[in-house]
Amino acid sequence: MSAPPLCIYHSNCADGFTAAWAVWKRFPDAEFVPGIYGQEPPDTAGRRVILVDFSYPEPVLRRMAERAKSLLVLDHHKTAAEALAWMPRAVTHFDRPLDPWTYHITEDAYLLENQGHPACAAWFDMEKSGARLAWEFFHPGTPVPHLVRHVEDRDLWRFALTGTREIQAVIFSYAYDFAAWDILATACAWPESLQEMISQGAAIERKHRKDVAELLQVTRRTMVIAGQEVPVANLPYTMASDAAGLMAEEAPFAACYYDKPGARVFSLRSRSDGGADVSAVAKLYGGGGHRNAAGFQAAPGWEGDDA
Template sequence: MVTQIAPLVIYHGTGCLDGFGSAYAAYCFFKKEQGVDAEYLAVAHGDVLNLEVGGRDIYIVDFSFKRDVLSGLCDKANKVVVLDHHESAQKELEGLDDLYSNLTVVFDMARSGAVITWEYFHQVPVPPLLANIQDRDLWQFRIPDSKHVNAALMSYPYEFELWDQFANCNDHLKTLIIEGRAINRFRDKMIETYKKKVIFGKIAGFTVPIVSCPNVITSELLSELAIGHPFAASYSDKGDKRGWSLRSTKEGENVASIAATFGGGGHPNAAGFGVSITGQTFEVLPE
């Protein structure tokens, strides 16, 4: 009897709804349709990974690695599939699938990672939950109340079984809208509070507004702060790493290109990167 090696699904973590939505789309295929227990791994730009990939099928969703890292995966894995929509990643990997017969790359800037992944694995329409996630992730807001659906969804654990309930019951979706209205009312107050904490500094030579703020208000806050500036930036620390988020208006700078210079990536108007802050001390002494 041949033992099947579990597929590995690598997805954009750090609390990203689109990233986990992509993982959920894969889960619906592997677990619910195929009865296969895949392995799911959340990652962020700057993570150093030591993966056992020999002979495995690897799916990288709403995320991508640098060209040399992905080449290394292709050398060892049975199959590698990249499903992404970030402009910087598309440029980084251009032509690589011509060099590896076991590599499939799908990029589409008009769809979010979750929708790309769903439509790759499934023949049935995209669940409304994932359509709502795409609506915010692409900053379109064409679906009424998608802002509230996303806000409420962020307040719940990122668990496949729970999301399955949200995705398959209209009453649950209505509940998210009601909950999201209250959450956004509070978030709007938070945004006004953090606007007062802004300082100006230089990133990649550009003088921009910078603020340290919770991830739950990053996109909305920076989108407002970026008006009239090349872009706006926020940061948050976790251990010895600092994560940076960049947002710009359509008239502003291409922040994907800027993030790429730091080893990160993203979209022209929304990107991020991570840096090490090793060497800083957390010991505070009185004068």
């Protein structure tokens, strides 16, 4: 009997976990491992490996592919584009007519049409979130859930859907648990419960914004990152996007960081209108991400380039 699929997803990220949830809905017996930039991947020998909303540098991916039974990468982060360029494009239901009654994903290499070794493929699209990529790949012909749509709306920082900020506040109030995500998906699917989520989230979001503003007043300082003196604050990752976004309004980019055993973790943010490309900044330190939102890990106590 073959081992269950190994799914590596973006750690501490609603989009990453929602992508993992989409995989879980297709492969409930899969093993799920959070992926962290700068850390080595788990052993992939003989495994069917799925990476969602996350990738590794090209040399690491090549090693993984050589050992794995198959390797599939679904990602949308700008820094992954170059690392994935060598991989064949994954075949999806967008590439051919789909009969939802007969379509299935094969055990070996997920219908990779280059049946050589390494059996690997990638689907990369910066216009979609990791959660949407995972849902559309593993649930062809099934409408994208409203939960996934709202997670994407926030992850891509569009806020085009009504109530996304409030709904995301409710989502962040739950532990990363697949059963909880089932409940959230059901709540998002019905107008009455969706409106209730928006009402609940309004109070949570108001408190969150108040906390971010007050904490920035006492934690904000500067640090030299990638040769630039930029505002930084020591805040938990749950506040990083909003706090760094506020600070970046007056700088090329800004950073929030928190400490964990063995590392100091940085989240970078920049303005969409003229801010720095923080994916390039993060890449300098072994991290990755998007043009306006990225991250990396540094040594414990790292205080910037001048320290």
